[in-house]
Amino acid sequence: xxxxxxxxxxxTGVPVPRIKYYIREGLVDHGERTQxxxxxxxxxxxxxxxxxxxxxxxxxxxxAETRDVLTRLDRPSPPLDSVLGEVMAAIxxxxxxxxxxxxxAAYDVxxxxxxxxxxxxxxxxxxxxxxxxxxxxxxxxxxEHLLDRLDVYAESAERVAAADLEMIGRLxxxxxxxxxxxxxxxxxxxxxxxxxxxxxxxxxxxMFPG
Amino acid sequence: xxxxxxxxxxxTGVPVPRIKYYIREGLVDHGERTQxxxxxxxxxxxxxxxxxxxxxxxxxxxxAETRDVLTRLDRPSPPLDSVLGEVMAAIxxxxxxxxxxxxxAAYDVxxxxxxxxxxxxxxxxxxxxxxxxxxxxxxxxxxEHLLDRLDVYAESAERVAAADLEMIGRLxxxxxxxxxxxxxxxxxxxxxxxxxxxxxxxxxxxMFPG
Numbered sequence: 001x002x003x004x005x006x007x008x009x010x011x012t013g014v015p016v017p018r019i020k021y022y023i024r025e026g027l028v029d030h031g032e033r034t035q036x037x038x039x040x041x042x043x044x045x046x047x048x049x050x051x052x053x054x055x056x057x058x059x060x061x062x063x064a065e066t067r068d069v070l071t072r073l074d075r076p077s078p079p080l081d082s083v084l085g086e087v088m089a090a091i092x093x094x095x096x097x098x099x100x101x102x103x104x105a106a107y108d109v110x111x112x113x114x115x116x117x118x119x120x121x122x123x124x125x126x127x128x129x130x131x132x133x134x135x136x137x138x139x140x141x142x143x144e145h146l147l148d149r150l151d152v153y154a155e156s157a158e159r160v161a162a163a164d165l166e167m168i169g170r171l172x173x174x175x176x177x178x179x180x181x182x183x184x185x186x187x188x189x190x191x192x193x194x195x196x197x198x199x200x201x202x203x204x205x206x207m208f209p210g
Numbered sequence: 211x212x213x214x215x216x217x218x219x220x221x222t223g224v225p226v227p228r229i230k231y232y233i234r235e236g237l238v239d240h241g242e243r244t245q246x247x248x249x250x251x252x253x254x255x256x257x258x259x260x261x262x263x264x265x266x267x268x269x270x271x272x273x274a275e276t277r278d279v280l281t282r283l284d285r286p287s288p289p290l291d292s293v294l295g296e297v298m299a300a301i302x303x304x305x306x307x308x309x310x311x312x313x314x315a316a317y318d319v320x321x322x323x324x325x326x327x328x329x330x331x332x333x334x335x336x337x338x339x340x341x342x343x344x345x346x347x348x349x350x351x352x353x354e355h356l357l358d359r360l361d362v363y364a365e366s367a368e369r370v371a372a373a374d375l376e377m378i379g380r381l382x383x384x385x386x387x388x389x390x391x392x393x394x395x396x397x398x399x400x401x402x403x404x405x406x407x408x409x410x411x412x413x414x415x416x417m418f419p420g
Contacts, residue, residue, distance in 0.1 A: 141261060153401055163359040183353055
């Protein structure tokens with residue numbers, strides 16, 4: 001099949017101007033030019049536009065982050081172990097770790113947690129800065145009691161991560177592995193956060209019936 | 211204590227123009243005017259600016275969502291049960307549920323999950339639309355195998371939500387309960403997502419040593 005941009009838009013649910021923007025930004029390939037001002041798109045364009053939409057619109061990645069991730073996904077037969085790490089790193093931009101008193105206290109909390117659970121990760125993993133920042137703000141607001149739940153959070157994160165990796169390990173082909181890892185990480189967060197809020201709704205419904 | 215805006219900025223880490231923007235948008239009260247073009251701020255302003263920063267900058271809420279949440283937090287001695295639900299609803303804007311074939315398939319998946327786990331929630335809970343959208347995109351991309359992990363996600367979400375509610379239940383005073391619920395929900399997501407990525411890093415390090 002080869003379709004015009006209007007059909008590409010219809011099949012992906014992404015408006016034409018936004019598809020053109022993705023093409024300008026290098027996230028989606030140009031179509032095959034057939035006549036002046038006409039281009040035709042293939043099945044691979046449909047898939048690519050859907051993937052970009054998943055990362056940008058639903059996952060909340062920036063265009064720059066999305067470009068980094070896709071560049072790594074696009075390399076021909078990459079060595080799986082190195083690319084998996086690179087792709088995951090590209091999903092979060094490096095951030096500096098907050099370095100005032102509450103930032104350092106938060107870092108100690110995270111370090112203690114990692115030690116208790118035997119987690120090993122690179123200290124420059126962008127998630128370190130995110131977690132430290134969120135914990136530091138709990139200290140800023142005098143809401144340290146929110147940290148009581150940290151080990152429950154970590155245990156749940158560990159179970160979810162193990163299920164993710166187990167699923168990835170069952171996939172045969174490396175393309176699908178990388179795409180699944182990226183989409184699974186980004187959309188997995190949306191699902192996990194949404195389910196947590198639904199579970200909250202259920203639990204508060206039981207706490208305050210009626 | 212009563213301080214100028216420069217000191218308010220220093221103590222909260224929020225730049226002066228941004229504080230002025232929060233004041234213009236009604237998220238933070240005006241200071242007490244002392245002379246022409248001078249205003250003084252109290253301890254409650256420090257706390258409020260930090261809370262707004264937590265919700266907007268770290269939690270990623272929009273200014274409109276933040277205003278909704280704060281309006282509900284600000285009511286004098288509100289009945290806890292109704293306000294808790296309202297505050298949680300204000301964190302997520304109502305969205306329409308995707309209604310094409312994959313959207314309906316995704317809704318069925320979520321409904322089945324809720325039935326298996328005995329969860330009850332309002333069908334207009336904004337998280338329903340988010341979860342349905344994310345699952346529908348997995349169908350769009352032909353990555354349905356990502357759904358294998360859904361029950362593990364739900365179980366983890368349930369444990370985390372139970373720990374959250376248990377923590378809330380231990381708090382004595384209703385102001386702290388509402389603020390803790392809001393901050394705990396918004397920053398809790400940042401912590402949970404970050405820990406999941408760190409657990410991923412640990413698990414892939416074990417899968418691909420070196």
